[in-house]
Amino acid sequence: MVATAAAAHKPQQQQTRVLIVGNYCHDVLIQDDTVKAESLGGAASFISNVVNGMSIPCNLVSKVGEDFKYPVDYTPIVIPTSKTTVFHAYFDLGILENGHQDRVLKRVCACDPIRPSDLPDVRSNFGMAVGVGGEILPETLERMIEICDAVFVDIQALIRVFDSVDGTVKLVKLEETEFYSMLPRIGVLKASSEEAVFMDVEEVRKWCCVVVTTGKDGCKVYWKDGELRISPFSANQEDPTGAGDSFLGGFVAGLVQGLAVPDAALLGNLFGSLTVEQIGLPKFDSRLLQRVKDEVQRRKMQCLHCERSDNELDFLKPVGHEQFHASLGSAKLIPPCSSQARPWTPSNSPKETEQTPIPHYTAQAKLLVNSVYEEPIQTVEGKP
Ligand SMILES: Nc1ncnc2c1ncn2[C@@H]1O[C@H](COP(=O)(O)OP(=O)(O)O)[C@@H](O)[C@H]1O
Numbered sequence: 001m002v003a004t005a006a007a008a009h010k011p012q013q014q015q016t017r018v019l020i021v022g023n024y025c026h027d028v029l030i031q032d033d034t035v036k037a038e039s040l041g042g043a044a045s046f047i048s049n050v051v052n053g054m055s056i057p058c059n060l061v062s063k064v065g066e067d068f069k070y071p072v073d074y075t076p077i078v079i080p081t082s083k084t085t086v087f088h089a090y091f092d093l094g095i096l097e098n099g100h101q102d103r104v105l106k107r108v109c110a111c112d113p114i115r116p117s118d119l120p121d122v123r124s125n126f127g128m129a130v131g132v133g134g135e136i137l138p139e140t141l142e143r144m145i146e147i148c149d150a151v152f153v154d155i156q157a158l159i160r161v162f163d164s165v166d167g168t169v170k171l172v173k174l175e176e177t178e179f180y181s182m183l184p185r186i187g188v189l190k191a192s193s194e195e196a197v198f199m200d201v202e203e204v205r206k207w208c209c210v211v212v213t214t215g216k217d218g219c220k221v222y223w224k225d226g227e228l229r230i231s232p233f234s235a236n237q238e239d240p241t242g243a244g245d246s247f248l249g250g251f252v253a254g255l256v257q258g259l260a261v262p263d264a265a266l267l268g269n270l271f272g273s274l275t276v277e278q279i280g281l282p283k284f285d286s287r288l289l290q291r292v293k294d295e296v297q298r299r300k301m302q303c304l305h306c307e308r309s310d311n312e313l314d315f316l317k318p319v320g321h322e323q324f325h326a327s328l329g330s331a332k333l334i335p336p337c338s339s340q341a342r343p344w345t346p347s348n349s350p351k352e353t354e355q356t357p358i359p360h361y362t363a364q365a366k367l368l369v370n371s372v373y374e375e376p377i378q379t380v381e382g383k384p
């Protein structure tokens with residue numbers, strides 16, 4: 001499953017649509033001093049779960065130790081001198097006023113960072129910088145910006161710091177990090193509402209699109225000239241782990257397939273809501289996935305006839321957005337498939353070699369970096 005030579009594990013040297021960069025990890029969910037579950041974790045695993053579920057080929061760069069214990073489709077780089085990143089998530093603090101279950105995260109083991117030389121030499125349309133344990137270095141993000149048409153960043157990859165004694169995750173202000181000056185060159189910055197207070201959204205939205213996820217309330221998209229709230233899907237929450245990651249997977253899956261930003265954000269909300277209903281890495285029912293793919297195709301055909309006279313329209317809700325929300329919501333209600341149809345798992349996901357025709361993806365990636373933020377950006381002293 002895993003091997004030791006990093007060079008041998010560079011993703012295939014061919015143009016790829018989605019490049020996911022972030023370490024896999026071992027997640028341990030703890031409540032009342034008892035281990036409730038152990039699972040494959042890391043934003044990369046949740047995101048590839050969604051992207052593959054939508055039949056979109058991708059590449060993934062991740063590092064683990066020889067102790068890595070889960071089967072995965074994208075062979076990680078094994079570092080013999082390091083252990084796999086481990087997070088302990090404590091759920092003892094109850095439910096907050098806003099209904100969001102609080103969680104204290106501790107990084108109890110950290111694998112090596114991902115370096116520019118670990119990345120593939122070929123271009124990708126969409127790059128996703130989705131570290132969880134500090135593995136995305138400034139130079140790694142720089143390289144991703146060079147080799148990807150548009151880069152999507154989870155703010156948790158940029159602002160997490162770890163207590164030197166027990167590894168408790170703390171957050172620092174985005175503007176105090178080395179990543180801040182790179183904002184004008186990234187496409188989308190995603191943050192949860194808890195993380196969003198560590199940046200000045202009004203400032204950051206001048207440089208890139210900002211998406212703030214708001215748990216059961218869905219999400220909000222900010223760009224330099226406007227903002228939109230995107231409706232949620234109802235869910236019976238079992239475990240909030242990975243909701244933000246799955247959101248990002250769904251959002252990018254929508255954009256890759258040519259959906260406008262608000263419709264793609266709906267797909268993000270859908271996968272976020274599906275994820276909180278299961279403990280750990282979710283298994284998506286194959287009938288549900290097929291229905292979602294059909295709805296996305298239908299939506300694409302509908303939108304081909306929509307007027308798009310300038311770039312602004314790609315951020316505004318296209319006609320039929322509410323109907324698309326309703327269709328995705330009804331897809332959630334279909335009963336799970338019978339036992340002979342296997343639910344989707346990483347081992348029956350499509351490989352990079354399976355070609356799904358996906359129009360528009362390059363245009364969407366370029367829109368996010370080149371058109372919406374086309375004015376030259378002034379830089380002063382390490383700030384955008
Ligand atoms: N209880 C919930 N009900 C429905 N959807 C949810 C729920 N919690 C999360 N989601 C979906 O998952 C997304 C990410 O969740 P959020 O809690 O904001 O992020 P994070 O997991 O990073 O803290 C939300 O934008 C929403 O679409």
Ligand SMILES: O=P([O-])([O-])O[C@@H]1[C@@H](O)[C@H](O)[C@@H](O)[C@H](O)[C@@H]1O
Nearest residue numbers: 041042043087241242243244245
């Ligand atoms: O719940 P979420 O914030 O979207 O993402 C989570 C990370 O915050 C956590 O560090 C990791 O261990 C989980 O596997 C998951 O990736």
